[in-house]
Amino acid sequence: MDFGPHLLLAVLEGAVGAAVLALTALGLSLVFGVMRVVNVAHGEFFMLGAVIAWFVATSIGGHPTVGFVAALALAPLIAGLVAVLVDRLILKPVKYDPEATIVGTIGVLYILQQTALMTYGPEARPVEPPFSHRIALPWFEWGENGFAMFYPWGLSTNSYKLFVIGAAIVILLAFWLIMTRSKAGLIMRATQLDRETALAFGIPVSRVYSIVFGLGAGLAALAAVLIVPIQQAHYLMGHDPLLLSFIVVIIGGLGSIRGTVLAAVLIGMSDGIISVFLSPTLSKIIATLLVALVLVFRPQGLFGKKPA
């Protein structure tokens, strides 16, 4: 393949990664924004979503679509409920103290991960996609006979991957509408802006916190259900999404939702594109160091505003 088609392929792979990353990072960003809690166990809720999707899909027979749709509904719900439990049993009793919540969620990380190891096992297992058609992509070029369109060998994508991108966009839009147009969104934004005043205006802050924590975990689980037919479910799969989400949330500005989505697209795309051309380890090293330096020299993130 020539450079052009190769790049197109890398962009498509990057877009799938970016779509899933945007959803995952959005969950982390929401929790940090509203509750000021760094949820180190966020990646494990992602893993939980994938593992539950596998359990649901295998226990429901019939066409893969049935199992997939059931997983799409159940996995975020269960992950969200687990997160609400974590909030009630661990985060609330320590009064959301930053250090204690980090140590506590590290504990939750190992509890979830190791429970998955004991119940689900150490194998990586795939979930069958509801549909998957190979779509050959055309390529345009100025050749000897002028402008021509042809289908280069190997330049193709898959309808399910396009569905993942589309679904992520729909979910992001729905989320944005809820945050800006609905009463629930208003309440969440009010709590984020000023917890004390929100409390004084009769907003049940502690219930809002539980719901936000559950919603954040649910978003991660939803992202995992979308990606699990392409990747496989594995008990250690939460590690990379966690680090990438951290990176995205930092670059996008801690707690800024718009910045998070922008950064997810940027990071996801460049991760996909760079890893096609560079060694993935080297590109990860560079990315991690760059992010650490962003946090050191521009703590408000690349897109965030300077604190007043």
Place this chain on the structure above:
Amino acid sequence: MSIGTRSTILHLGLIALLFVLAFVLPSYHQGNLARIMVLATYAIGYNVLFGYTGLLSLGHAMFFGAGMYGLGLAMQYGGLGVIPAFAVALICAAVLSAVVALLALRTIGVAFMIVTLMFAQAGYLTVLYFGAWTRGDEGFVIAQSARQIAGLDLTAPTTRYLAALLLFSAALLITARMMQVSFGSVLIGVRENEERTRMLGYDVFRHKLAAVIISGTISGAAGAGYAVLFGYVGATFTSVQYSIFPLLWVLLGGAGTTIGPLVGTLFMFYLIDYSSGLTNAYMLIAGVVLVLLTLFARAGLVGEIRKRWVA
């Protein structure tokens, strides 16, 4: 009897007890305790920063790794003896911690934790990237014939135990002394109220910088000690898990106490040792202990004892 004398007696008594144990313990537990003392040295290093200065780092595995690979690579490819290689390891850890400190100390709170985590992750990936020399996850073994100091065979169980005790005692006495002089008091001042310490005219940044370098160098010494005493150097020791472990040990034993790190490491080591006989998901225990500590015993074992009976 002043507090200073009392704690000196406690520390010397502890070292004497550990020395006697070298000759009475069955060989299995002697081996374990040697390992625990090296890991407790790592925890002591971590405690300097977390317990006394109040800075929570999630990236100490890079300092442990700097010591481990500093020594391992110097012996494997540089052909150095144990003592010069140990010096190389200390220099590596000190330089790395100085560089990391200069950058990371510009941030505070949550950002500091994430920056240290990121640097450590970059360190881990670097070890994997240079797999041709480091042999990545698989790691490499330091030959038994090289692990000798002036004819003393560090692979012999009792010699190894005593070498581990020497390392541990040095770290324990250095940090204990450090906390009795004014430098240590300033660190505690930074932990309790950074603004007030600054107002009193202390250079907070310079004290924090020194704390990171001391903490990182002690951690590096532990990493180098681990490599030479147990003969194995591997990427696992630079992974996130090994940044979480010292936090767990120190929290369990008691942050900001001198013997807490040893107590925490000892408890956790045997807890994991016993439970790994029952299940392969032994890290579950670590998770449960972390959550329980967060909820019920923020001061850790030694801290709770001190709070209830000694103070």
